[in-house]
Amino acid sequence: MATKSNRGPKAAAENRAALVAAARDVFAEQGVDGPISAVARRAGVGQASLYRHFPSRQELAFAVFEENLVAIERLAADPGASLRDLTDLITLQIEGSAAVITYFAREGDPLMRGFEDRMAAALSPKVDAARSSGTLADATTVADVLMAVGMLAALVARVPAERRHARVEDAWALLMRGLGPA
Incomplete structure (x- = not known):
């Protein structure tokens, strides 16, 4: 089973953009109070990455x-x-x-x-x-x-x-x- 490699800092801008796009979709579907975990999942990143970019x-x-x-x-x-x-x-x-x-x-x-x-x-x-x-x-x-x-x-x-x-x-x-x- 292959594991996801951590691309480190070089993926930061890409992850941030994916998180914003995912948040736009989740918020449109479920409101701003929709689950943050759904944003991270949809963006294809872990919750730790989400909170590094957006602490709140x-x-x-x-x-x-x-x-x-x-x-x-x-x-x-x-x-x-x-x-x-x-x-x-x-x-x-x-x-x-x-x-x-x-x-x-x-x-x-x-x-x-x-x-x-x-x-x-x-x-x-x-x-x-x-x-x-x-x-x-x-x-x-x-x-x-x-x-x-x-x-x-x-x-x-x-x-x-x-x-x-x-x-x-x-x-x-x-x-x-x-x-x-x-």
Whole structure:
């Protein structure tokens, strides 16, 4: 019987990435309170490796959230990307990570403020462009869009995965009637 060889420090970045991807899946399926052991199993690493990278559930959830936010910032920096492109990406993330978003809303963690500031900075130029083009009402602010994102996350957090996309699309349609031009 062959045993797994310990690849040591050279596997650290690969293991961390596998843990974040596994956490995203487990949290989407079972919520942020899902078993940490399931994350380690799905990532194909031992629990000791998981705890070396993420000493707490909160740090693991933050890693998932951070990865999502980096993707949003990357898309927001693309001059060809529109607010709709960003909201589509955020929608996909909400569908898979609503439990993570609501976890931090519940926790009231001060680190969340930094994430909110980064999200606002990413959205701001796209919201300005959407107002200029008439896609959004002149009075719509970045805070309005962030509130819509939070409302969507809360809305889908407890909806079964197979119904999340339809629920989010319906909610965006309703919200855009309120945020869009008169």
